């Protein structure tokens with residue numbers, strides 16, 4: 277196999293079909309099951325988008341009510357998950373905490389399944405597992421942050437929808453509608469993005485006929501890296517390092533001289549800007565106004581314009597979502613777990629799609645190690 281046939285990082289390689297979402301860098305658009313993501317973010321609760329990703333259609337009022345009822349049943353932290361989280365040191369990264377919690381949920385739920393031959397589950401079982409995981413994640417993320425802050429667990433509230441309840445469990449007070457709306461939009465924008473690295477990891481795991489929980493655990497591992505989901509956390513580290521808009525030019529001179537990657541910029545597929553950024557930036561603007569923090573908007577705009585002018589590389593979704601989550605009051609280390617809570621919907625939609633039309637994912641490699649050789653003196 278010649279060098280030119282190898283596509284490092286599978287760049288530009290089409291590996292399968294998907295009907296879950298369409299990313300189009302030419303038209304700078306993103307469709308979930310045919311619907312533009314901007315339209316969904318402007319009109320739908322996150323629960324309806326989760327339903328859409330799993331079922332292919334937006335829910336009727338009754339279907340949405342049923343999903344909401346089911347989601348409420350699985351909102352509370354279970355004893356096993358709480359005990360597992362409490363065993364972890366407070367210094368553990370929240371991504372490791374959430375990964376562990378999902379693993380525990382899987383082990384408990386799969387307890388009676390016996391053989392690995394039964395692991396992959398029926399379509400009905402996998403849809404139910406998806407709903408349960410999506411319902412359980414907010415309490416895990418919220419409790420993790422509260423534990424690190426030395427605060428008590430807050431129980432979920434049945435009278436609140438997904439986003440309002442998530443913020444309630446994280447902060448112990450009812451969030452302002454402006455904040456709930458911005459948060460809901462961020463969940464929708466983060467929910468799905470075709471064959472990104474974490475989704476592909478989930479599909480690879482699913483392709484071996486492993487179970488949905490194992491696939492989600494693997495996806496969380498892939499999402500943690502700063503070249504993928506970890507970038508929303510990294511954006512805030514960078515913004516804190518820069519301090520204010522006045523420092524951007526000098527900071528950027530040094531960072532680029534040191535050949536640093538500027539997190540929150542660039543994308544494997546979008547080369548002229550991420551389709552989701554304008555919607556998330558608009559949500560960030562509402563938060564800037566709500567919290568009266570023009571300094572955040574100034575730093576955001578200055579770093580964006582300077583970096584684009586110098587490198588021609590545009591922000592991705594993690595760039596506006598990082599400061600948005602910070603304004604809402606989340607700890608920086610909690611940002612990527614928020615991404616998990618949203619993306620679990622897309623991951624599980626892909627897991628079910630992969631399972632429904634499976635082929636073991638096992639590409640080839642070109643060997644470039646030492647040529648065949650033999651142990652001197654024969655066998656020891």
Ligand SMILES: CC(=O)SCCNC(=O)CCNC(=O)[C@H](O)C(C)(C)COP(=O)(O)OP(=O)(O)OC[C@H]1O[C@@H](n2cnc3c(N)ncnc32)[C@H](O)[C@@H]1OP(=O)(O)O
Nearest residue numbers: 502503504505507536537538539540541542543544592593
């Ligand atoms: C929700 C998401 O997961 S979106 C992605 C979040 N990740 C980040 O924000 C991390 C920062 N960005 C990056 O590292 C990259 O842009 C990636 C990984 C997202 C995409 O990478 P690729 O498509 O593989 O592009 P690649 O990394 O090869 O970049 C091409 C060139 O642009 C440069 N470049 C790309 N992004 C950046 C950046 N953020 N800062 C500085 N330079 C960059 C690269 O150094 C490379 O330069 P070179 O040709 O001189 O070597």
Ligand SMILES: O=C([O-])CC(=O)C(=O)O
Nearest residue numbers: 468469471472473544545
């Ligand atoms: O598509 C990608 O490579 C990364 C991304 O933006 C996402 O997963 O949301």
